[in-house]
Amino acid sequence: MLSIELGTDSLFNETFKLCKDNHDRVLIYTLAAYRNPDKSLKYMDLVFSLEPESEYLELLLAREVTKLERRILPTKANWEGQRYYIETNTEQTSPIDDELFNKVSSIAKTGKVKSPYLWDFASGYIATLINKTEEAKQFYFAAKKSCPKDDLSFLRRIQVAEIVSEVKGLKSIDKKAEDEISGDIIWLHELAAEEKFNAKDALVYVMNILAKKYWKQGDNIKANLCLGLRISEKNEYWGYYDNKVQNAFGYNIRNNYHLEPIDAIYKLISSKYRYDDWYRPNSEYNKKYSRFERFLIDNYLYSPSELEYIQAKSFIAKGEFGEAVKRLSPEDSYTSYYNDMTEKLPADPFVVHIRDCHDCDYNAVSINRYSVLSFSKRMLELERLAASDTANAAQYYYLIANGLYNKSYYGNSWVASAFFRRSSPWGYYDGFNRDFYDCSQAMNYYLKAMSHAKDREFAAKCLYMASKCELNSFFNSADYAQMDNIEVLSVPLKYRTSFIKLKSNYYDTKYYQEILHECKYFYNFVSR
Numbered sequence: 001m002l003s004i005e006l007g008t009d010s011l012f013n014e015t016f017k018l019c020k021d022n023h024d025r026v027l028i029y030t031l032a033a034y035r036n037p038d039k040s041l042k043y044m045d046l047v048f049s050l051e052p053e054s055e056y057l058e059l060l061l062a063r064e065v066t067k068l069e070r071r072i073l074p075t076k077a078n079w080e081g082q083r084y085y086i087e088t089n090t091e092q093t094s095p096i097d098d099e100l101f102n103k104v105s106s107i108a109k110t111g112k113v114k115s116p117y118l119w120d121f122a123s124g125y126i127a128t129l130i131n132k133t134e135e136a137k138q139f140y141f142a143a144k145k146s147c148p149k150d151d152l153s154f155l156r157r158i159q160v161a162e163i164v165s166e167v168k169g170l171k172s173i174d175k176k177a178e179d180e181i182s183g184d185i186i187w188l189h190e191l192a193a194e195e196k197f198n199a200k201d202a203l204v205y206v207m208n209i210l211a212k213k214y215w216k217q218g219d220n221i222k223a224n225l226c227l228g229l230r231i232s233e234k235n236e237y238w239g240y241y242d243n244k245v246q247n248a249f250g251y252n253i254r255n256n257y258h259l260e261p262i263d264a265i266y267k268l269i270s271s272k273y274r275y276d277d278w279y280r281p282n283s284e285y286n287k288k289y290s291r292f293e294r295f296l297i298d299n300y301l302y303s304p305s306e307l308e309y310i311q312a313k314s315f316i317a318k319g320e321f322g323e324a325v326k327r328l329s330p331e332d333s334y335t336s337y338y339n340d341m342t343e344k345l346p347a348d349p350f351v352v353h354i355r356d357c358h359d360c361d362y363n364a365v366s367i368n369r370y371s372v373l374s375f376s377k378r379m380l381e382l383e384r385l386a387a388s389d390t391a392n393a394a395q396y397y398y399l400i401a402n403g404l405y406n407k408s409y410y411g412n413s414w415v416a417s418a419f420f421r422r423s424s425p426w427g428y429y430d431g432f433n434r435d436f437y438d439c440s441q442a443m444n445y446y447l448k449a450m451s452h453a454k455d456r457e458f459a460a461k462c463l464y465m466a467s468k469c470e471l472n473s474f475f476n477s478a479d480y481a482q483m484d485n486i487e488v489l490s491v492p493l494k495y496r497t498s499f500i501k502l503k504s505n506y507y508d509t510k511y512y513q514e515i516l517h518e519c520k521y522f523y524n525f526v527s528r
Contacts, residue, residue: 022050030056033063040064041103052112061122064100072129073201074208074249097130105139117146117154125161133169140165156197163188167206173213173222175290182292189299193232200231204249221264225296227251251301255420257310258317258433266311270304272297310419312372316407317417317435321379328373344369347412350378350402352465354518361412372416379403394452398462401445405465409437410472437476443469460506464515464522467498471521499525 012032019025026047033043044060051057104126108119124139140162147154163184170177185206191199211226228251253260271285272278278285289297302310312327347361349370370378379400386396406413414421418436443466450462474480474495483490493500503526506512515522 026051026054026056030060033060037067041099044103048107048113052107052110053114055114057107057113058115058118061104061119064104065122065126068097068100068126068129073205093130097126101126101130101132101135105135108139108142117143117148120146121154121158121161124158124165128161128165128168131168133165136165137162153197156191160188160191160197160199160202164202164206164209167209170213172217173210173219178290178292182290182295185292186295189229189231189295203229203231208249220261221268222296224253224260224265225268225300228253228301229296230299230301253302254310256433257314257419258435262307262310262314265300265302266304266307269297269300269302269307273304312376313417313419314435316372316376317433319404319441321376324376325373325380328376343372343415345372345375345413345416347406349375349406349411349413349416350399351412352402352405354464354515356410356412356468358412370413375403375407375413375416394449394454394458394462397445397449397452398458401442401449401462401465404442404445405439405469408439408442408472410439410468434476437472439469439472443473456506457509457511460502460509460511463498463502463506464511464519467496467502467522470495470498496525 012028016025016028019028029043029046029050033040033047036043040060040063044057044064047054047057047060101123104119105123107113108116108123113119120139120143124136124143127133127136127139140158143158144155147158163181166184167181170181185203188199188203188206191197192203207226207229211223214220214223214226227249253262253265271288275283275285277283280286286294308327312324315321315324315327346369347358347365351361351364353360382396382400382403386393386400389396403413405411407416408414409418409421414436418433446462446466446469450459450466453459453462471491474491477495479492479495499522502512502515502522516526517523
């Protein structure tokens with residue numbers, strides 16, 4: 001097919017002259033449709049006029065439906081995250097879609113094709129995709145009526161498509177609507193586990209539709225539950241297993257947890273286990289939540305313990321280590337087993353340099369690394385020591401500041417407070433995780449350490465580290481976002497107060513000479 005060129009009228013006409021009968025002409029029309037996608041409906045009509053029962057006509061139909069699916073159905077892109085499936089509008093219909101529906105449905109209504117029920121079904125499915133749900137019902141009814149009664153597989157496919165159409169036709173989602181669709185969606189979920197009748201693809205589409213409807217109604221919790229639906233997969237060697245790492249959407253609430261209602265989702269998901277008899281039909285859990293709500297809760301991708309771990313990292317990002325320890329050491333037996341309290345930090349979170357060198361720190365770390373939990377406990381211990389051992393308070397404050405710096409985006413142990421780190425080093429934009437990028441707490445502790453320092457060399461080191469935090473605050477400010485061409489010399493002086501103090505008060509220290517040699521930012525500032 002790829003070797004045939006029918007792009008011009010002259011080539012098409014010369015090729016068409018070689019045809020001996022209508023069957024040959026149908027073949028050329030089919031090839032022309034493939035080579036000229038923008039004219040495919042025209043050629044479909046021509047094929048139908050010559051050979052209504054041609055198998056090529058069904059081939060062209062399948063191709064047109066596939067083209068529509070590619071544009072309408074949600075892309076299974078793992079890297080996009082859940083908001084892509086809520087905020088991206090992939091269902092804008094066009095006049096071309098109406099033209100496709102009109103063409104296919106008109107052919108279906110003639111009943112002259114090889115498999116009338118196939119065309120009725122296709123008409124209903126196209127109508128579903130382009131939001132003509134009332135028309136879809138009529139064609140699904142016709143398909144079931146004309147379908148061979150012994151073809152149970154095709155009848156199941158029609159049922160699956162009807163569920164999609166029913167959900168798309170809902171104007172809003174309330175308790176009544178949830179009750180009406182719950183049985184169908186639970187059945188669809190069971191079929192998806194068996195990987196039959198394209199039920200998995202249908203389920204993904206349905207949950208995407210529901211998530212958008214909930215989102216539009218302001219119910220972000222149920223929108224997350226829909227996109228976070230866990231779908232079972234078949235393993236060729238071990239039977240069935242639940243994929244808890246990713247679902248069909250690539251749903252990952254961890255990477256941008258600051259944008260999601262983690263606490264509310266945790267409260268809802270963990271509520272199930274508050275009832276000792278939650279599995280019994282007449283339990284308080286079953287009475288409190290509807291069948292559909294229980295379905296969403298029972299099949300949510302993340303367990304309570306995994307949500308607690310996200311909460312712990314969010315508290316570490318804020319510098320609230322006491323709250324983080326509570327999440328990492330839960331009293332509830334049903335969660336403590338699952339928490340990944342042993343996740344190791346890639347470097348020593350209390351080591352800093354004049355120039356950040358994460359790779360150096362990663363290579364230098366010993367086998368006795370801090371975990372997220374032990375790091376949090378050490379930060380609390382340092383706070384207690386700083387308050388009780390005033391003689392060494394400066395050193396303790398300095399170590400606390402190092403820990404706060406390293407748990408941020410810029411530090412060697414950023415994994416303590418996040419699951420994902422952007423490749424671009426800086427950026428001020430709506431919604432970015434300010435707690436993760438913020439170094440103000442670290443700066444305050446560096447200045448606190450400096451104020452308690454008894455040695456000017458150590459004080460200079462504390463002040464220089466504070467200057468790094470100060471510069472980072474510029475790169476995540478509106479001042480930076482509004483500048484077109486950023487150079488070191490153009491950094492406003494209000495972000496250089498520590499540099500000014502270093503130049504004025506510590507020029508005679510050895511450490512001053514070290515940073516002058518190693519830090520080009522400071523060298524340029526002093527030299528200008």
